[in-house]
Amino acid sequence: MNFRKLMFLLGLAIIFSTAATAQNYKYIGAAKCKMCHNKPDKGEQFKVWEAGPHAKAMDALQGDEKNDATCLKCHSTAGSVDSGLLAGLKADEGVSCESCHGPGSHYKSAAIMKNKKMALSKGMTDPTEETCKACHLGEKPEGHVAPKKAWNFDEFVKVIAHDDPTTTN
Numbered sequence: 001m002n003f004r005k006l007m008f009l010l011g012l013a014i015i016f017s018t019a020a021t022a023q024n025y026k027y028i029g030a031a032k033c034k035m036c037h038n039k040p041d042k043g044e045q046f047k048v049w050e051a052g053p054h055a056k057a058m059d060a061l062q063g064d065e066k067n068d069a070t071c072l073k074c075h076s077t078a079g080s081v082d083s084g085l086l087a088g089l090k091a092d093e094g095v096s097c098e099s100c101h102g103p104g105s106h107y108k109s110a111a112i113m114k115n116k117k118m119a120l121s122k123g124m125t126d127p128t129e130e131t132c133k134a135c136h137l138g139e140k141p142e143g144h145v146a147p148k149k150a151w152n153f154d155e156f157v158k159v160i161a162h163d164d165p166t167t168t169n
């Protein structure tokens with residue numbers, strides 16, 4: 001094999017291996033997280049989320065708006081990601097766990113979840129104010145209802161808090 005051909009094949013191999021890792025992380029839906037994150041003594045995150053504004057984000061949309069990509073990109077996790085990455089997540093879940101914590105297909109096992117560093121290397125993300133701002137201060141369509149309250153991270157994050165009282169963070 002000549003040098004140019006070798007470099008070409010190496011290049012291809014690098015492109016494919018990066019593409020494969022990025023695309024392997026898929027969105028599995030809140031029901032999968034519920035299995036482990038709905039215990040009352042550990043803060044029942046699923047129940048708290050279900051009762052909060054994000055699980056109801058699709059209820060704000062009427063009729064055809066429920067299929068309108070312009071609205072779905074902020075009112076539903078499924079509508080905000082590439083459809084090829086959906087593995088169980090449905091649009092009617094609204095804004096669910098994986099919009100803030102990252103696609104769960106590869107970090108969802110207990111052994112990985114218990115090791116935060118490992119979970120972060122398998123698609124989990126630490127939610128920051130930037131995560132929220134992508135939707136809350138993102139470009140809304142003309143005529144969109146005005147927010148009831150001006151954006152304030154510290155206040156808003158308290159409204160959706162779902163701490164686990166048994167962990168340190």
Ligand code: HEC
Nearest residue numbers: 032033035036097098101103104108109110113114116169
């Ligand atoms: C098989 C059980 C299991 C499943 C399924 C699961 N988790 Fe976890 N998760 C755990 C365990 C165990 C921990 C470690 C903390 C603890 O003991 O509760 C954890 C920790 C976490 C943490 C805290 C990480 C940190 O240290 O800051 C987040 C956030 C989280 N999980 C989100 C999710 C999301 C989102 C899903 C669904 C996509 C999910 N988990 C699915 C078991 C699970």
Ligand code: HEC
Nearest residue numbers: 060061065070071074135136138139140141145146147148
């Ligand atoms: C850039 C993100 C974004 C886009 C795009 C978007 N929304 Fe929203 N929407 C929000 C956020 C965030 C809220 C919460 C209130 C606020 O801060 O504006 C909201 C709130 C609403 C509410 C009020 C819900 C309530 O409970 O009071 C309605 C109705 C609504 N949106 C409809 C729509 C429709 C219809 C579309 C598409 C034409 C759309 N939105 C597109 C982010 C978005």
Ligand code: HEC
Nearest residue numbers: 030033037045046049054095096097100127163164167169
């Ligand atoms: C709108 C964003 C958002 C959504 C949706 C969301 N979370 Fe969280 N979650 C957060 C934030 C912010 C924290 C606090 C992170 C910190 O303290 O570092 C958190 C913390 C957690 C923790 C760690 C709690 C602790 O004290 O150790 C777990 C577990 C968790 N979330 C699971 C879930 C599950 C399961 C769902 C869906 C049922 C969900 N989250 C939905 C933003 C979100």
Ligand code: HEC
Nearest residue numbers: 053056057060074075095099127131132135148156157159
């Ligand atoms: C994928 C888009 C998206 C992300 C990311 C997101 N939100 Fe939201 N959020 C919404 C939408 C849409 C609503 C409106 C739901 C409704 O009322 O129908 C909302 C509503 C809320 C509300 C209720 C506000 C009100 O006036 O009714 C709070 C509080 C909130 N979000 C906090 C947060 C925080 C804190 C974060 C980041 C940790 C975050 N959100 C991330 C889309 C998002």
